[in-house]
Amino acid sequence: MSCCDPVASPVAAFSAAGRVVTLALVGNPNCGKTALFNRLTGARQKVANYAGVTVERKEGLFHSAGGRDFKVIDLPGAYSLNPLTPDEAITRDVLMGEREDEAAPDIVVLVVDATNLRRNLRIVLEVARLKRPAVLALNMMDVAARRGLQIDIKRLEQEIGMPVVETVAIRARGSDALVERLEAMANSVEASEYNGSGTDDCAVTQEEIVRILGAVVIQDARENTFGDRLDRIVLHPVLGYIVLAAILFTIFQAVFSWSKLPTDVLKDGVTAFGALTGAWLPEGVLRSLIVDGIIAGVGSVVVFLPQILILFFFILVLEESGYLPRAAFMLDRMMGSVGLSGRAFIPLLSSFACAVPGIMATRTIQNPRDRLATIMIAPLMTCSARLPVYALVIGAFIPETDVGIFNLQGLVLFALYLAGIFSAMSVAWVIKRVHGKSRYLPLMLELPDYHWPNVYSLALGLWERARIFLTRVGTIILSLMIVMWFLSTFPGAPEGATEPAIMYSFAGRLGQMLQAVVEPVGFNWQIAIALVPGLAAREVAVGALGTVYALSATGDDVSVALTPMIAETWSLATAFSLLAWYVFAPQCISTLAMVRRETNSWKPAITMAAYMFALAYAASFVTYRVALMLGGGA
Amino acid sequence: MSKNPDTQLAPLQVRNLSQLGKGESAIVIGLAETVDAEQGAIRARLLELGFAPGERLRVVATSFPGGDPMAVRIGNTMFALRRREAEMIHVML
Numbered sequence: 001m002s003c004c005d006p007v008a009s010p011v012a013a014f015s016a017a018g019r020v021v022t023l024a025l026v027g028n029p030n031c032g033k034t035a036l037f038n039r040l041t042g043a044r045q046k047v048a049n050y051a052g053v054t055v056e057r058k059e060g061l062f063h064s065a066g067g068r069d070f071k072v073i074d075l076p077g078a079y080s081l082n083p084l085t086p087d088e089a090i091t092r093d094v095l096m097g098e099r100e101d102e103a104a105p106d107i108v109v110l111v112v113d114a115t116n117l118r119r120n121l122r123i124v125l126e127v128a129r130l131k132r133p134a135v136l137a138l139n140m141m142d143v144a145a146r147r148g149l150q151i152d153i154k155r156l157e158q159e160i161g162m163p164v165v166e167t168v169a170i171r172a173r174g175s176d177a178l179v180e181r182l183e184a185m186a187n188s189v190e191a192s193e194y195n196g197s198g199t200d201d202c203a204v205t206q207e208e209i210v211r212i213l214g215a216v217v218i219q220d221a222r223e224n225t226f227g228d229r230l231d232r233i234v235l236h237p238v239l240g241y242i243v244l245a246a247i248l249f250t251i252f253q254a255v256f257s258w259s260k261l262p263t264d265v266l267k268d269g270v271t272a273f274g275a276l277t278g279a280w281l282p283e284g285v286l287r288s289l290i291v292d293g294i295i296a297g298v299g300s301v302v303v304f305l306p307q308i309l310i311l312f313f314f315i316l317v318l319e320e321s322g323y324l325p326r327a328a329f330m331l332d333r334m335m336g337s338v339g340l341s342g343r344a345f346i347p348l349l350s351s352f353a354c355a356v357p358g359i360m361a362t363r364t365i366q367n368p369r370d371r372l373a374t375i376m377i378a379p380l381m382t383c384s385a386r387l388p389v390y391a392l393v394i395g396a397f398i399p400e401t402d403v404g405i406f407n408l409q410g411l412v413l414f415a416l417y418l419a420g421i422f423s424a425m426s427v428a429w430v431i432k433r434v435h436g437k438s439r440y441l442p443l444m445l446e447l448p449d450y451h452w453p454n455v456y457s458l459a460l461g462l463w464e465r466a467r468i469f470l471t472r473v474g475t476i477i478l479s480l481m482i483v484m485w486f487l488s489t490f491p492g493a494p495e496g497a498t499e500p501a502i503m504y505s506f507a508g509r510l511g512q513m514l515q516a517v518v519e520p521v522g523f524n525w526q527i528a529i530a531l532v533p534g535l536a537a538r539e540v541a542v543g544a545l546g547t548v549y550a551l552s553a554t555g556d557d558v559s560v561a562l563t564p565m566i567a568e569t570w571s572l573a574t575a576f577s578l579l580a581w582y583v584f585a586p587q588c589i590s591t592l593a594m595v596r597r598e599t600n601s602w603k604p605a606i607t608m609a610a611y612m613f614a615l616a617y618a619a620s621f622v623t624y625r626v627a628l629m630l631g632g633g634a
Numbered sequence: 635m636s637k638n639p640d641t642q643l644a645p646l647q648v649r650n651l652s653q654l655g656k657g658e659s660a661i662v663i664g665l666a667e668t669v670d671a672e673q674g675a676i677r678a679r680l681l682e683l684g685f686a687p688g689e690r691l692r693v694v695a696t697s698f699p700g701g702d703p704m705a706v707r708i709g710n711t712m713f714a715l716r717r718r719e720a721e722m723i724h725v726m727l
Contacts (some may be wrong), residue, residue, distance in 0.1 A: 080679075082678060082682070122682055228694060231695060235705055237696070237697060328714070329695075333702065441716070442679075443703055443714055444679060444680070444714075445713065445714040446711060449710075
């Protein structure tokens with residue numbers, strides 16, 4: 001195909017008309033790709049999936065000052081185009097134009113950490129060999145300059161055969177020079193056949209890197225001695241664990257103590273709103289739907305927003321600071337001893353947000369069997385959807401007393417998270433036992449330099465979390481609450497009924513049927529009903545309890561405050577039993593669907609549901625019986 | 635590279651990385667050859683990460699007990715390596 005014939009080349013024709021130019025951001029992990037992505041696309045970025053599922057790729061649009069539209073694709077970080085893991089294969093395939101769902105990008109933006117030219121240059125040289133239009137963004141130039149690095153940019157451009165632009169992605173206007181360059185390049189991008197090759201000889205490339213570095217680096221950067229001094233403590237075989245424990249303690253304390261005021265305000269707001277709406281609406285079905293169904297149900301979930309944001313605040317700070325890989329380093333021995341790959345740490349950590357992105361993140365594990373083991377235990381990490389359930393029960397049953405310097409509620413929450421981790425490790429150990437063979441599992445994890453968390457990206461991250469949570473509340477939780485209300489209201493009570501009307505409804509009857517099953521673990525029929533919609537999303541169980549209890553309330557005493565209600569009606573043994581159930585919480589359809597998708601088989605999904613259900617039942621049973629024996633029956 | 639580096643150099647000076655202690659510094663002389671495909675992929679990745687002949691590295695931290703895993707600084711980057719990866723890297727003090 002001739003690239004000069006406008007009729008034969010529709011892409012070139014579009015180009016003249018100012019079509020959208022596709023950019024792909026490519027680079028090593030931790031080089032600031034995502035920061036650059038956010039800087040370029042700003043608030044206009046589109047989150048591809050709910051719950052932050054962006055392992056595959058993120059894309060966003062932006063309109064440059066010069067009037068061009070760009071589409072930016074943020075690809076998974078890769079050290080080279082020889083893929084070792086499934087996520088690196090995605091990067092390679094997109095660049096080579098070998099993916100059916102994604103045309104090859106018009107311009108490749110190679111993002112390079114200037115303080116780490118030596119390692120970053122490999123993928124630059126590999127992409128240069130593809131002979132595609134490319135530009136090199138020399139990122140983190142501020143840090144590099146501070147450490148005394150001087151680079152001969154003109155010479156670097158000659159050596160690698162592509163333009164080089166300095167960027168500071170975390171700073172406002174830090175990408176302006178890059179955008180100007182991209183505008184200039186966009187005007188000359190034409191559809192043509194690129195005949196570069198992707199083959200690579202490791203050793204030859206290494207020699208090339210050393211030669212280029214010798215030519216372009218005028219003054220090398222000083223070593224980051226601050227980081228090394230900090231690491232003497234953080235990575236210390238004894239002090240390191242104390243640091244890790246202190247950080248975790250702080251997080252769980254803060255989830256309760258910092259959230260007190262905003263949570264109370266939200267709770268009071270929901271209660272007042274419910275009372276106001278109840279007084280304003282005429283008595284009848286509509287009032288019941290809005291007050292008992294929607295406000296009581298959705299409201300009881302919304303009040304947990306502050307606690308979820310506090311948890312994510314810490315996760316984001318730890319992520320940005322560079323501490324997380326160090327925690328992986330400290331815990332690696334334990335992971336290895338139960339047969340997990342060192343790479344399992346990051347997917348398991350994502351699972352604290354939600355197991356769905358966690359399971360997707362297992363693509364960074366090369367061996368299929370290690371990957372499966374990690375997938376199987378990912379849902380045992382306490383996901384943020386469990387937090388409302390934990391917080392509700394803890395808030396209702398655990399007094400706000402202090403134990404030494406710790407708050408008792410925070411300690412119980414911490415214990416629940418630990419129980420999840422401990423179960424995960426035990427299950428991993430069993431899986432290792434079943435498979436029998438002990439194999440070598442690589443780690444090779446980068447421990448990046450420490451960074452001060454950037455306020456802008458922190459705010460963006462929290463905003464994204466709040467949006468994901470509220471979207472869930474407004475869509476899936478709201479609709480389930482309406483269904484729940486319907487099932488709990490109809491059919492109505494017969495003439496002369498003595499029990500609350502809900503007992504005669506579909507949900508009430510179902511709950512009473514299930515009661516036989518859940519009685520041994522101490523659940524009442526209200527809990528049994530709430531567990532069913534909890535299948536779709538774990539936090540819905542809280543909303544469902546809100547609706548069920550609002551409807552069970554007799555007379556005009558319509559209360560939407562769930563906490564005092566359960567504190568009054570449940571025994572301590574029941575409360576502990578429910579907490580134990582939720583450590584395992586087998587009911588999450590999206591997780592099971594993701595397991596099916598990622599493993600291409602129903603077997604692991606069914607196995608997972610079965611083993612988690614068995615563990616949940618057993619744990620609740622034991623907890624309930626022990627609590628009863630210790631006198632927790634009242 | 636077909637010959638074992640141990641036979642070419644004074645044996646006392648040549649170690650593999652896993653034998654270094656915390657704070658010790660050394661120069662990479664090569665990576666162990668292997669015929670195993672999985673090991674080969676790891677070897678290639680180590681090279682890509684910068685564990686190439688002539689590069690200077692330093693052990694920043696070792697875990698307890700047995701120094702597995704270890705944190706190694708090479709160039710301006712630090713990597714955590716498990717013992718088996720470290721054993722593949724031949725170094726000279």
